[in-house]
Amino acid sequence: MIDVGRSLWHEPRPDDVPPVGRPDWLLAGGFALAAVVEGVVRPDLTWRPLMIVLALALVPALLWRRASPLVATLVGWGVAGVLSVVQLAASTDDLGLFSMMSVLVLLYALVRWGSGREMAAGTAYVALVVALGMYASATGSADVFGGIVLLLLVAALAVVFRYRADLWQRQRREIRNEERVALARELHDTVAHHVSAIAVQAQAGGAVASVQPERAVEVLAAIESEASRTLAEMRSMVRVLREDEAAVYAPGPGVADLSALARTDATPTVEVSLHGSLTRLARPVDTAVYRLAQESLTNAVRHARSATRVGIDVRREGGSVRLRVTDDGHTASGPTTEPGFGLLGMAERAHLLGGSLSAGPGPDGGWVVEAVLPAETA
Structure with missing residues (x-):
């Protein structure tokens, strides 16, 4: 248990923090509009101007929530703490705007994007503010239980997405x-x-x-x-590492061996077309073209439903080599935001050699994998 606590304490921030974008500005603008509208039209609101100003103080925190999750949490939940203190001083039962529930977004951002130390300090601060708010509102046991469950659900959701993203990054590093x-x-x-x-x-x-x-x-x-x-x-390839394994001292298959993948006696048929001068490629590129074509063919045979033909086309275009693998089948599933690990591995190989790889539905149906590699590696 102590080791787990130390591990969480030293947990770094995620390295895939996205910058402030249009959705963040829309979120902040939407909250500001909701706070102003609620502050104007709500009839039972006490100290209306002060409540609107305090609510608008949350807007910058919503924009900072990923870049500085602890600061945003301190600011946002600090506003909630100020409301609790004012509520105690004024002996008022109900104070604040419903739109201030947006502080839950800051709690989510703290757990999702903060470091271990930031999470520990921020959650302790949030717990203190929540306890103060419950005391100021004289909340019943049912409301206390519901509020705690809501906070735990928000934190748990952030933990799930945080470690799901971490697992995805680890798998990508392993593939690389x-x-x-x-x-x-x-x-x-x-x-x-x-x-x-x-x-x-x-x-x-x-x-x-x-x-x-x-x-x-x-x-x-x-x-x-x-x-x-x-x-x-x-x-x-000077900085590429390798494992100590027994090696066969012979070059691997290359573009010249692609013809062996062609077949006409089975479904789907495989047609191989080679164009241009493909005999003086750098050896890593030569082998990579073969491996990418082989993996694309395997994926097409496994996943393209009702496919009758797979085409492998390789051509030299100036200082580059273009590989295009197409099929006329139906993919087993629609396009996803997270490609399969086979495609990730192919993309990593292409990027390591200074090239690129794309995969997706073709304009006339089927699936298309296209890779462009430099004929001579950098």
Whole structure:
């Protein structure tokens, strides 16, 4: 239990805090309008001008609630505390505007976006203000119970969304790491293949140097070319990590192997089209195009209902390579705001190589996956 408390105390703020946007301004403006309208038309309101001013003091707090959740909570719930003190001093049973219930939004923001220390300090402050308000209003036991349940529900909802987002971020990081490992492993295999070729060329050069010196010059040129290409590919992936696993010293499949994915004897049929010069791609890009096409084909076969055809089109466009995989089926589910982990992994691989990937319904039906990668990695 102590360890759990320490973990919560040291909990950092989420790193995906969105900036103030149009919905926030609409929320603040809507609250301000509601507070003014209620303050004007409500007949039983005591100290009407003061109540409207205090209500409008919550507007900045609503805008700050994500960037500075603790400050916003102190300001917003501080207004509620001031109302409780005024209520005690005036011996009034009912004071304040119903629109001030927006302080619940600040409690949600504190738990959703605050750090562990901010949550601890803010919730303690809120509990103190709530206790003061209940004492000032002489609230009955039923109202006390209902108010506590409401506060706990708001906090619980914030906790659910906070840790759901945290889990999503962790899964994305895991996918990114897996793709980095896969790229590093493929680079390791490719470099090992090139080094093996260099070693063979060097041995051949040593054998012919004394008999055919001119042949030795050709061998040295071949070694230089192979070494330069190897260094270029190593530099393109210099900071990619890999796991210590046994490796097969041979380059992985590439664009030239895509033809093996074509088939006409099963449904859906698979058609592969290659256009332009696709023979001098950087090895990581060459392998990535194959992997992306293979994964897209697998997804189409699994998830595209009633599909009869899958098309794989690869073409060279200047300094880029464009991969487009289409099917004529029906997707099992509509578009979602959170793509599946397979698509996330494909997108991470494309981004790591300096490219992009998009996936969604096609204009004529079916599903389209399109990736654009640089022919030479940065």
